Amino acid sequence: MLNSYLPAIVFLLLGGVVGTAFALMNGIFGPKTNRRSASKTSPYECGLPSDVQQGFRFGISFYMIAMLFILFDIEVIFLYPIAVKLKEFGAFALVETSIFVALLFVGFGYVWRRGALSWR
Amino acid sequence: MTPILATVNYSEPWWIQIIKALVIFAVGLQLIPLVLLAERKMLGRFQGRYGPNRVGPFGVMQPLADIIKLATKESFRPRTSVGFIFMAAPAISIITAVATLAIVPFGNTVDIFGTKVGLYGVDPSIGILYAFAFGGIAFYGLMLGGWASGSKYSFLGAMRSAAQLISYEISQGLALVGVVMLAGSLSLTEIVDAQATQGWFIVPQIVGFVVFLVAGFAETNRAPFDLPEADAELVGGYITEYGGGGFTSFFFAEYLNVIVVSAITVTVYLGGWLLPFGWHTPGLAMPFIVIGKTCLLIFLFIWVRATLPRLRYDQLMSLGWKILLPIATINTLATAVMVVT
Numbered sequence: 001m002l003n004s005y006l007p008a009i010v011f012l013l014l015g016g017v018v019g020t021a022f023a024l025m026n027g028i029f030g031p032k033t034n035r036r037s038a039s040k041t042s043p044y045e046c047g048l049p050s051d052v053q054q055g056f057r058f059g060i061s062f063y064m065i066a067m068l069f070i071l072f073d074i075e076v077i078f079l080y081p082i083a084v085k086l087k088e089f090g091a092f093a094l095v096e097t098s099i100f101v102a103l104l105f106v107g108f109g110y111v112w113r114r115g116a117l118s119w120r
Numbered sequence: 121m122t123p124i125l126a127t128v129n130y131s132e133p134w135w136i137q138i139i140k141a142l143v144i145f146a147v148g149l150q151l152i153p154l155v156l157l158a159e160r161k162m163l164g165r166f167q168g169r170y171g172p173n174r175v176g177p178f179g180v181m182q183p184l185a186d187i188i189k190l191a192t193k194e195s196f197r198p199r200t201s202v203g204f205i206f207m208a209a210p211a212i213s214i215i216t217a218v219a220t221l222a223i224v225p226f227g228n229t230v231d232i233f234g235t236k237v238g239l240y241g242v243d244p245s246i247g248i249l250y251a252f253a254f255g256g257i258a259f260y261g262l263m264l265g266g267w268a269s270g271s272k273y274s275f276l277g278a279m280r281s282a283a284q285l286i287s288y289e290i291s292q293g294l295a296l297v298g299v300v301m302l303a304g305s306l307s308l309t310e311i312v313d314a315q316a317t318q319g320w321f322i323v324p325q326i327v328g329f330v331v332f333l334v335a336g337f338a339e340t341n342r343a344p345f346d347l348p349e350a351d352a353e354l355v356g357g358y359i360t361e362y363g364g365g366g367f368t369s370f371f372f373a374e375y376l377n378v379i380v381v382s383a384i385t386v387t388v389y390l391g392g393w394l395l396p397f398g399w400h401t402p403g404l405a406m407p408f409i410v411i412g413k414t415c416l417l418i419f420l421f422i423w424v425r426a427t428l429p430r431l432r433y434d435q436l437m438s439l440g441w442k443i444l445l446p447i448a449t450i451n452t453l454a455t456a457v458m459v460v461t
Contacts, residue, residue, distance in 0.1 A: 004128035004131035004242070005125060005128065006131075006134055006137040006141070006242075007137045007140060007144075007222055007242045008219065008222045008241060008242045008250075010137070010141035010142070011141055011145060011218050011221060011222040011241055012218070012219050014141070014142075014145050014218055015211075015214050015215035015216070015217070015218030015219055016215055018149075018214055018372070019210065019211030019212075019213075019214040019215055022210065022211070022214070022365040022366070022368050022369040022372070023207050023208075023211055023365050023366070023369070024365070025190075025364070025365050025368075026191065026193050026194065026195035026365045027195045029191045029192045030192055030193050030194045030195050030364065031192075031194050033194075041197075041198055042199065042200070043200050043201075043270055043271030043273075043274075044198075044271050044273055044274075044355060044360050044361060058275075058276070058279050061283075062279055062282070062283050065283045065286065065287060066283075066286065068441070069286040069287065069289075072290045072445065073286075073289065073290055073293070075290075075294075076290060076294055077293075079297045079452065080300065083297045083298075083456075084300055084304060084305060084306060085304075086301045086304070086456060086459050086460065087301075087304050087459060087460075090460055091460055093456075094456050094457065094460045097453070097456060098453060098456075101449060101453060105449070108446075112442070117441045117442055118438070119433060119434035119437045119438070
C-alpha cells in the first residue's frame with residue numbers, strides 16, 4: 001500500500017532537504033563575525049523605538065472569519081463525495097444536495113445580514 | 121483489511137518511482153529561476169524598462185546572482201523571535217510546496233524502454249484533495265513564521281494571510297466540485313481522460329475556471345491579492361524579519377506554488393496534456409504540452425501583477441465571501457443539474 005506512495009515520500013524528503021539547506025546556508029556561507037547589539041537584534045520598527053512584546057492582540061474579525069471558514073469548508077468537504085458519485089445517484093443526490101446547500105445559505109444570508117462578512 | 125491510504129491507480133517498481141520523483145523535482149526546481157527571471161524581465165517590459173540585463177547575456181544569470189547574494193548574508197534572527205519555530209517555518213512552506221508538485225500529472229502512462237511509466241509523481245484516487253491537504257499545511261508556514269518573528273508587522277501580515285488563505289480556499293474547493301461532478305473522479309489523470317471525451321472543462325466550467333483562478337491568485341499571495349506583503353502598510357508582511365535563507369525559502373515556496381497552481385489549473389480546466397481540435401498527443405510530448413500550457417498561465421499571473429492595483433483588505437474579504445462564494449455555489453448547483461439531467 002505505502003510503497004505506491006513512494007514518489008510522494010521522496011518529494012517530502014526532497015522538500016525537507018531543500019528547506020534545511022536554505023535554513024543552514026547563511027551559517028555556512030555567511031560572515032562569521034557575530035557582533036550583536038540591542039538595536040540590531042530588535043524587531044523592525046519605522047522611526048519609533050522598537051516596541052518589543054510577545055503577546056499580541058488582534059481583531060475579532062479574524063476569529064469570525066475562522067469560524068465561518070470551518071462551517072463552509074465542511075460544506076465543501078461534504079460536496080466532494082457526492083460530486084464523485086453524482087452520475088450514479090442521479091436525481092436523488094441532486095435534491096439532497098440542493099436542500100443541504102439551501103439550508104446552509106439560510107445561515108449564510110443571516111451572517112451576511114448581521115454584518116459578519118463586512119470587514120471592520 | 122480496510123486500506124488506510126487512498127488507492128493509487130497505477131504504480132511502478134520502486135526504483136522507477138524514485139527516479140521519476142527526482143526527475144520531476146529537478147524540472148520543477150529548474151522552472152523556479154526561469155519564472156523568476158521571466159517575471160522580472162516582463163515586468164520591466166510592461167513598465168517600459170529593460171529589467172535585469174547586466175548579469176550574463178540578457179541578464180539570464182540574475183537568479184544565480186540573487187541566490188549567491190542571499191546565501192552570503194549573515195545568519196540573523198531578532199531577539200524577540202522564537203528560535204526553533206522561526207527557523208522551521210520557511211522549511212514548512214517549502215516542504216508543502218514541493219510535496220504538492222508530486223500530484224501534478226505531466227502525462228499519462230507511457231512506454232519508456234518497454235516499461236510503463238506514469239509521467240506524474242503519484243496518482244492517488246483522492247488527487248485534488250491531496251493538493252488541498254498540503255495547501256492547508258502550507259498555511260502553517262506563513263502563520264508560524266509571522267508569529268515566531270516577534271514583530272508586530274510580521275504578526276499582522278501573518279494574520280492577514282491566514283484569513284485570506286482560508287477565505288479563498290472555500291471558493292477554490294467549491295469551484296473544483298463542478299469539475300469533479302463532470303469527470304466523476306478526483307484523480308487528476310482521470311479528469312484529463314474525461315476531458316478527452318467531453319472536451320476541455322473550461323467550456324462548461326468557465327465560471328468555475330474564473331473563480332478557481334482568482335482564488336488561485338489569492339492562495340499564492342500574488343498581486344492583486346498580495347496583501348500579506350503589502351509593503352506600503354506592513355513592510356514585508358510575514359517575511360519582514362526574514363533575510364537570507366528564510367527569505368529565499370519563502371520566495372522559493374511562493375514561486376513553486378505559482379507553478380503548481382498553474383499546472384493544476386491546466387490539468388483540471390485546460391485539458392492537461394491534450395491538444396486542441398482532437399489532435400493526437402504523442403506519448404513523450406505530453407510533459408512539454410503540460411509545461412507549455414503552464415508557462416502560458418504563469419504569463420497570465422505576471423500580466424495580472426503588472427496590470428491590476430492591489431485591493432484594500434476589506435475589498436479582498438468581501439470579494440472572497442460575498443462574490444466568489446455565492447458564484448461558486450451557484451456554479452456547483454448548476455453543474456449538478458447539468459450532470460443529472
